[in-house]
Amino acid sequence: MSRRRITLSDIAAGCGVSRATVSLVLRGSPLVAKSTRERVEAELKKQGYVYNRAAANLRRRTSSSVALVINDLSNPFFAEFAAGVDEALGAAGYVTLLGSTNESTERQQKVLASLMEHDPAGIILSPAEHSDGDRLMPVVGTRTPMLVFNRELPHAHWDFLVLDNRRGAQLATEHLLERGHRRIAFFGGHADSSSCRERRQGYAQAMRAAGIEVEPQWLVESAPTRLEAAAQTAALFVRDPAPTAAVCYNDAVALGLSLGLTARGRRPGHDFALTGFDDIPEAAASLPPLTTLSTGPRARGRQAAERILMRASQPDLEPMRMVAPVTLNVRASSGPERVA
Amino acid sequence: MSRRRITLSDIAAGCGVSRATVSLVLRGSPLVAKSTRERVEAELKKQGYVYNRAAANLRRRTSSSVALVINDLSNPFFAEFAAGVDEALGAAGYVTLLGSTNESTERQQKVLASLMEHDPAGIILSPAEHSDGDRLMPVVGTRTPMLVFNRELPHAHWDFLVLDNRRGAQLATEHLLERGHRRIAFFGGHADSSSCRERRQGYAQAMRAAGIEVEPQWLVESAPTRLEAAAQTAALFVRDPAPTAAVCYNDAVALGLSLGLTARGRRPGHDFALTGFDDIPEAAASLPPLTTLSTGPRARGRQAAERILMRASQPDLEPMRMVAPVTLNVRASSGPERVA
DNA sequence: TTCACGGATTGAAACGATCTAAAGTTGGCA
DNA sequence: TGCCAACTTTAGATCGTTTCAATCCGTGAA
Incomplete structure (x- = not known):
């Protein structure tokens, strides 16, 4: 019933160790002694601790999310694609930030800007009709890798995944x-x-x-x-x-x-x-x-997710144009x- | 081409004011003088600053996301629902954390646990078949309001939105x-x-x-x-x-x-x-x-989103069972x- | 007894924002 | 000139986590 969030400090106080130790336990570090580890783990369970990934990401300067922007979710083709993306991202421990644009380039700009504020590790964009690379450029920036699905855009240095x-x-x-x-x-x-x-x-x-x-x-x-x-x-x-x-x-x-x-x-x-x-x-x-x-829209989704994660971890990879076979x-x- | 993230401090340094002032400008506070405001805004544009909402949320102890967990995205009914949710959340300045479970209660547990770590303001759950309220309880906790869509679960103190x-x-x-x-x-x-x-x-x-x-x-x-x-x-x-x-x-x-x-x-x-x-x-x-x-799945999505946001801002609202009319x-x- | 050493633990400074309380600037008026 | 009020600006603590560097402790060697 408690309204307050349980933090590392609560756990630390609860079993007489420091925040640092609890943090080490959470991450399964071999540094902590077996006995303390068990004590801490018991306390974590007891207080119902839930990890605050945002705080951790802030400190570590990492990100655990990927933005997925879809032009038309009600189209089963894109819905399947989204499901595939989410599946692969989830398996890699990432979370999907969804944005749907309903084929409006205006909303697309807004949605991308809003998602960027959440510092995604990468962006998967299925562009709205008549999308303009030059307008996308400033909102996406150069820090965040982007993969463009299903449509070609004149702009370079993004990944592309298109059907054959x-x-x-x-x-x-x-x-x-x-x-x-x-x-x-x-x-x-x-x-x-x-x-x-x-x-x-x-x-x-x-x-x-x-x-x-x-x-x-x-x-x-x-x-x-x-x-x-x-x-x-x-x-x-x-x-x-x-x-x-x-x-x-x-x-x-x-x-x-x-x-x-x-x-x-x-x-x-x-x-x-x-x-x-x-x-x-x-x-x-x-x-x-x-x-x-x-x-194979679901497989394409997985492929897109895997590629963007790879690019996020190796920022210097060359951008790539991938053509998916159809049968x-x-x-x-x-x-x-x-x-x- | 810079790899580093631009922060408030960069802007502050760039135009000779303090971080606090820049922060005030960002939020359009009436406290700052017109001239400084303009100077700061120019610098923001010049350096291509993007707001870090995670950091702000951490400090303010707020959240700007809502988790949306869908049992079957490839079903157009749920895809439409998801689009409606995202539409309404986006309009309210929130971002959608997507999770799809493919009708697996195992994945549902995992997905919910993972999403909880991102501290959503609320959860909208379209449960997988054979979902069990007792298993959901511990992972969702009592801090985060949840709205259950389309299926009844024996458990109370969640919102329900079902079709008539x-x-x-x-x-x-x-x-x-x-x-x-x-x-x-x-x-x-x-x-x-x-x-x-x-x-x-x-x-x-x-x-x-x-x-x-x-x-x-x-x-x-x-x-x-x-x-x-x-x-x-x-x-x-x-x-x-x-x-x-x-x-x-x-x-x-x-x-x-x-x-x-x-x-x-x-x-x-x-x-x-x-x-x-x-x-x-x-x-x-x-x-x-x-x-x-x-x-009207899209309208239901909007309804769900609006309700969960309302409950997030007034945690003491009574849980509610909403029956959507069909025509x-x-x-x-x-x-x-x-x-x- | 002293010392070095390895393992276990922790203090404190980050990360990028917000916000309170306090400090600077003006300018007007006596 | 001096003082107060109204504006502006800012120092610094804080959110919850990570991590470096430092400390602590028990033990075996000298």
Whole structure:
């Protein structure tokens, strides 16, 4: 029921030793005699002592936290990523300082500034759309290592961890080509986002390699949401001959397209093949199950955490650009083995 | 490029005043003269000073963080909740210490203990399944207020914030009764979880009020996932006459059932009515769109944050049990206005 | 008996902020 | 010129921990 915090001094007083000794016991130093150690440990338990890491960090000039700033927590992809980060940080004895920005660069500035005041050992940033490296620079400073996830920023001397978007889209396209499709669309996404651009590049590259010229009406934009995508379905069929397959920007878009196709009387996986990107949980459970690219967001989170901790302990490491592989997960939405 | 942290003393030295003065400037005290204030502020900017909140908290014996412990971040419901918490905490100048437990009570103990060392002003806990209040007690202590979300724990003197599960299921059931159904099942969930029990109670109450006796085969359990639910669909039709409608434990289960029905040649929303719970984003986008109960997880998060901050500033407030209302969102899955 | 030595313990100064109480500065007015 | 009040500024202790350097103590060697 006591309101006051129990400190080292309370323990020391409680069993007639000095604060210094208690501190040594806490840290398991071999210097203290077995008998005193036991006495002190009993007292710690008895008084319900809890360590004050902030005070310790102050004295030792260390930090035991890492800031994690996420643009969109309600997106399962980022939520999984966050879970992975927290998992790895926790295992290393660090604590996660969370900040969510809801895709607002204003909030992002504020959140970062606020987190910096807690002196994190490092920052993992999944940037809001239209983030500007030049504005990030002054608030992050040069003392704190930062890893940027999922988006490229023009600025250097930060770590980057990005998905292999180009290669992923290429794999999906090759898969559809393999299945006999020639008129393949790239559907969804905002053409000005870096991830959409990269995926389109992979798509274009695969098409070129197959000797197929991409027609302009095969490139359809849409916001990366199910509803928007469903609404854009018609754009695929404005001109004959229409595409018989589509590489979609992501799973949400693919599921939306799937809905749109059904509404138009086409059966996805039968008379139209499509692929997604992300492998969200519903991808496997939808009808038809979605062929898509797994990105392993949780593993990416762990990877980010491990890297930032490494950089925090070795500040002179060179910044690094890491490209995470993606793997194609073939399911029914891309159709049967081989169509005409 | 400097590795050292800039402190108050650096600023003080840099413009020939004392640490105390700089501190006053930082806090916008009216005591300091305009001219010195400007001099100091210039120096702050020039040296790129960043406030050390840990040191300040130590001295002032305050805390500027709240711990948020989440059982399953990859569940959009909890991710939204977390986003809401962070939003409200951030607005109040607090920072979120995140911990995710992945539904493991072991990790939950560890995570809480670790977070306690950072002296949070309060704890918001969404407990892992099978959490035990008696084990939580010693690690949380009595100094730190805690709010428990979404599950009831036998222990007192914590705040509780739960959804009105009973009332929600009752609303859904009444809605289906209204539409003319009599043989209504309760589908999905684990009967030993508190939320499932409460929802079943609401369902039973509405059925009783309508003078209908619930038959045992109308109560079907399943893990709260789409796939499990789809697999359990058959259990609804083992005996004639089969139910014509189902109140589902949650949206995932409802979507699974929807799949299962389709696979059996039934058209959900036409020859079978069903409702969900949670109103996840896909509920509106599925085919047919799902009638379900909105729980407003983000608003709940904000509510939790505001409450814990209030309790942190007034430690003598009585603990409270808050029941969040849920609202019925009627869509096509519960069928047309009125069936026979 | 004295001394050196190793192991165990501790005093006191940090870490970077806050805050009280006291000391400097003004300027006005007698 | 002297004094008081109103402003400004600051010295120094403090928060809870760590850590260096110093002290203490018992023992075996000289």
